[in-house]
Every structure is written in C-alpha cells, then in structure tokens.
Amino acid sequence: MSSNSSSKNQDLGLFFLEQARSSSSWMGFEEEDEEAPTELNTINSSGGFLVVSPDKLSVKYTSVNLHGHDVGVIQANKPAPVKRLVYYFEIFVKDAGAKGQIGIGFTIDSFKMRRQPGWEANSCGYHGDDGFLYHGQGKGETFGPTFTTNDIVGGGINYASQEFFFTKNGAVVGAVDKEIKGPLFPTIAVHSQNEEVHINFGQKKFAFDLKEYEVQERMKQQMTIEKISLPQNISYGLVRSYLLHYGYEDTLHSFDLAGKSTVPPVFITQENGVDEQDIAYALNQRKILRQLIRSGDIDAAFCKLRNWYPWIVQDDKSSTCFLLHCQKFIELVRVGGLEEAVNYGRTELTKYFGLAGFADLVQDCVALLAYEKPQESLVGYLLEDSQREVVADTVNAMILSTNPNMKDLQGCLHSYLERLLRQLTACCIERRTLNGNQGEAFQLHRLLNTVTGNKAKC
Incomplete structure (x- = not known):
C-alpha cells in the first residue's frame, strides 16, 4: 500500500474516532433553555403613576394624567426569549378606566419609562383607545379595533x-x-385614572391558541419549501446513493424493484460526473461486514477483514483497529462477560493508553465495568446502537478508500444525501446568524431521529 493511501486511511480513521468520541455529547444534547419573563419589573418603571400588585402580575393607574x-x-x-419560533404574552383589561389609554407592546432596555410603547424609537405598541399601531414615532397608523374592559389582548414576536x-380575544389583529434589534421586553402602559390590567406570561392558558399558530407558521415554511422546483425523481437518486454508500445491498435491490414501475430516475452520481461504480464498490462485502458489526460479532468482522482487506487492520494501533477492539x-x-472483558481490555486496550487521542475513549470503555447497570450510566452511550454504527461506518469508509478510482475523500465519508443535509444545515445556521x-435553532439530528432510529431495520 502506498504512503499516500496510508495517509488517507489514517485521516479517515481519525474522523471516525472523533465521531465515536463525540457520541457522548450528542446523546444528551439539548440547546440551553433561555429565561423567559415571569413577572413585572418594579425597579425599572414609572412608579409614580401606577401601582403594581404584590404578585407583580397586574398594574393600576392611580393618578390623574395632566400631561402626555x-x-x-x-x-x-x-x-x-429569542431561541424559539414565537414568543407571546397577554393582558386582561380588568378596567379600561377613564379613557382606555392602554398600550401593549415591546421596548428595548433603555426605553423612556414615561412614554407609551411605540411613541419612541426602538419600540412598538398596540393602543386600546384608538386601535392604532405605534412603531417608533408619536404618530400611529390604522391597525385594528379598539379594546376595553374585559378584553384580552396579546402581543407576540414571530421570529420566522x-x-x-x-391579538384580541383569541384572534390575530395584524x-x-x-x-x-437587540433584546426586547414585553411592555404594558396605562394612562388614565383607574385603568387596571392583569398580565399573563404563560402561567395560565392563553385565550389565543399559540400552538395552532405555530403549526400554521411551520406549514407556511413547508409550503415555501415545496414550491421549490427540483429535477424529476431527485429523491430516488439520493436515496439510492445512500443505500449504495452504506452497503445496504438487500434494501437496494428491493428499492430498485419497487422503482421499476416509476418514471426513470435521475441518478445523482451521473449528474455530478461520478461513476456510480465508485460507491457500488465491494457492495456485498461491505454489506456482510456491516451486518456482523451491527450484530456485535466483532471477531467475525476481524476475520473477514483479515481475509479480504488485510491492509486495513495490519496496523494494530490504527484508529480502525482501536474502534473495533473497543467495540469487542x-x-x-x-x-x-465481565471477566472476559477485563482480560480482553488488558490484552488489547492497554496498548492505547499512552497514545494521543485514544485514552479518553478507553477510559469510557473501562468505566462500563464500574456500574451495575452500565446502560444507565454516563458512559451508557457506548451500549447504544449508534456506537455500533460508528464502527460499521468506519470499516465501510476504509473499504471504499481502497477503491483505486475513489479520489475524493468525502466520497468515502459521506453519501450524497448526507452532503446535501450538511449543506442544508450550514445554510440554515448562516441564515439564523444573519x-x-x-x-429556532436548526438541529438536524432531531429531525432525523426517526430516520436514524430505523436505520438498523434497512
């Protein structure tokens, strides 16, 4: 084997070693929750003109307004909060008071606390006495109906x-x-004697059906996506290339049979100027090895590799051998088989302790022995099917790399479908950054949970 091939295989192995190492963080990954409003801020308010209830969820105007x-x-x-599709809150107008000059909206942190939301720059407010919307200036614009005593009015931010x-009484006004830009605070204003408002930050059910609104917003996004024109049967080619890449030979045959009655497919490989044989290479052998690894028969997988591709496992300290030994x-x-595991660890895993990049995964493997129920422990991710998949993917990529016609390293690592999804993820992240x-954060692994969960059934 040439030094160039050896270097390429080493790069592949290191990639999958990192995949195995990151599995523990992926298993329980959740975006950090943001703090949401829970009550009114009695420190930063125009306190001389209103009284806040002890629970900090209602206000009443107790003065007589002499000036604007x-x-x-x-x-x-x-x-x-900003890391969600929609933020929303509501007010209940207990008493519209003398003039019903109640405002609801959003303002920045430095907003002047003697002005209605919407009257100043960097603020927006819907006002009850005239039904106008004020958006950064003292002059309002026709927007919706007025609101008064016993009305429930809501304000929200649609981040999509x-x-x-x-909203008014459960219906969207506009x-x-x-x-x-920047953080925005839910804001309430009262401006005439005896006006009283109660605020609902989500501590009780909203009058407005927020869940249904979110469903409708997601449907709008989906409809926009579905309007995008794609080549005929592009999905057929993407799925087929995926099955070829990962060695799902039996599923591929069934898929092809089912597709014979359809319009002739567009093959992704053809459109990209790549010979389909590059990812069909050693299809049967890759299928067998994947089945062995996914069933936990690592000894048989080692045996097949030594017979078919001895150069992949000839370096016993390579990343590929390491992952196979860990899986065993x-x-x-x-x-x-704890006693056998201890003996195997002493024979095969101890040699990796002094090697950079291996020790942490070895320690996680050995830590399995310390728990009565290791699957419920912090290192329980190692017993998940996803860990077998990482090892199977490693071997699959290594075999693909032995194809003399395979010049693109990415062709060994990822199928065309996965490359497309990686590009989709990058685009969504960039769009959110802008x-x-x-x-909502784009988390592809959540969307594909059901797909990856069924991967073993292929």
Whole structure:
C-alpha cells in the first residue's frame, strides 16, 4: 500500500474516532433553555403613576394624567426569549378606566419609562383607545379595533417572519415588520385614572391558541419549501446513493424493484460526473461486514477483514483497529462477560493508553465495568446502537478508500444525501446568524431521529 493511501486511511480513521468520541455529547444534547419573563419589573418603571400588585402580575393607574408624558409604563423582568419560533404574552383589561389609554407592546432596555410603547424609537405598541399601531414615532397608523374592559389582548414576536403580531380575544389583529434589534421586553402602559390590567406570561392558558399558530407558521415554511422546483425523481437518486454508500445491498435491490414501475430516475452520481461504480464498490462485502458489526460479532468482522482487506487492520494501533477492539470490549460487557472483558481490555486496550487521542475513549470503555447497570450510566452511550454504527461506518469508509478510482475523500465519508443535509444545515445556521441568532435553532439530528432510529431495520 502506498504512503499516500496510508495517509488517507489514517485521516479517515481519525474522523471516525472523533465521531465515536463525540457520541457522548450528542446523546444528551439539548440547546440551553433561555429565561423567559415571569413577572413585572418594579425597579425599572414609572412608579409614580401606577401601582403594581404584590404578585407583580397586574398594574393600576392611580393618578390623574395632566400631561402626555404622565404614562404609567412597566416592562417584564426579562426580555423575550429569542431561541424559539414565537414568543407571546397577554393582558386582561380588568378596567379600561377613564379613557382606555392602554398600550401593549415591546421596548428595548433603555426605553423612556414615561412614554407609551411605540411613541419612541426602538419600540412598538398596540393602543386600546384608538386601535392604532405605534412603531417608533408619536404618530400611529390604522391597525385594528379598539379594546376595553374585559378584553384580552396579546402581543407576540414571530421570529420566522421577523414580525410583531397582536391579538384580541383569541384572534390575530395584524402584524408589522420587526425592525428593532437587540433584546426586547414585553411592555404594558396605562394612562388614565383607574385603568387596571392583569398580565399573563404563560402561567395560565392563553385565550389565543399559540400552538395552532405555530403549526400554521411551520406549514407556511413547508409550503415555501415545496414550491421549490427540483429535477424529476431527485429523491430516488439520493436515496439510492445512500443505500449504495452504506452497503445496504438487500434494501437496494428491493428499492430498485419497487422503482421499476416509476418514471426513470435521475441518478445523482451521473449528474455530478461520478461513476456510480465508485460507491457500488465491494457492495456485498461491505454489506456482510456491516451486518456482523451491527450484530456485535466483532471477531467475525476481524476475520473477514483479515481475509479480504488485510491492509486495513495490519496496523494494530490504527484508529480502525482501536474502534473495533473497543467495540469487542463493549459487546462483552453487554452480555455480562465481565471477566472476559477485563482480560480482553488488558490484552488489547492497554496498548492505547499512552497514545494521543485514544485514552479518553478507553477510559469510557473501562468505566462500563464500574456500574451495575452500565446502560444507565454516563458512559451508557457506548451500549447504544449508534456506537455500533460508528464502527460499521468506519470499516465501510476504509473499504471504499481502497477503491483505486475513489479520489475524493468525502466520497468515502459521506453519501450524497448526507452532503446535501450538511449543506442544508450550514445554510440554515448562516441564515439564523444573519438574523441575529433569533428563531429556532436548526438541529438536524432531531429531525432525523426517526430516520436514524430505523436505520438498523434497512
């Protein structure tokens, strides 16, 4: 084997070693929750014109307004969370008071607390006395109906469309572009004697069906996607290339039989100028090895590799051999062969302790022995089917790399479908970055959980 091939195989092995090492973090990955508003901020408010209830969830205007700036304004204690599709809150107008000059909206942290939301730059508000929307200036625009005593009014931020929207008694009144940057605080204003408002930050059920609104917003996104024109039967070619790449020979044959009655497929490999034989290489052998590894028969997999591709396992300290040895140890623990696992670890795993990049995974493997129920431990990820998949993918990539016609390293690592999904992920992350990191985080592994969970059934 040439030194160039050896270097390529080493790079492949290191890639999958990193995949195995990161499995523990992927297993329990969840985006960190943001703090959401829970009550009113009594410290930063125009306290001389309003009284806040002890639970900090209602306000009442107790003065007589003599001037336009005699507004009782108060913000929530936290800004609206941004890592979600929609943020929403509501107010119940207990009493519209003398003039019903109640406002609901969003303002920045430095907003002047003697002005209605929407009257100043970097604020937006829907006002009850005239039904106008105020968006950064003292002059309002026709927007919706007025609201008064016993009405429930809501304000929300749609991060997908980058809009503020407002509701009245459970129905959407309208929306306006959200041009304001930075953290935004839910804000309520009262401006005439005896006006009283109660605030709902989600501690009880909303009058507005927020879940249904989110469903409709996701449907709009899906419809936009579905309008994009694609070559005929492009999905057929993507799925077929995936099955070829990972050696799912039996499923591939069934897939081809089912597709014979359809319009002739567009093959991704042909459109990219790549010979399909590159990913059909050694298909039967790759299928057999994947089945052995996924069933936990590592000894048989080693035997086949030594017979068919001895150069892949000739370096006993390579990443590929290391992952296979680790999996053998894991399989022994899985069936309760602890004494045999200890002996195997002493023979095969100890040689990796002093080698950079291997020690942490060895330690996780050995740690399985310390638990009565290792599958419930911090290193229980090693007993998941996903760990077998990493090892099977490693061997699959190594075999593909032995194809003299395979010049692209990416062709060994990822199928065309996966490359497309990686590009999709990169685009979604970039779009969210340009949007100030607002909106739901794109987490492909969540969307594909059901697919990857069924991978073993192929």
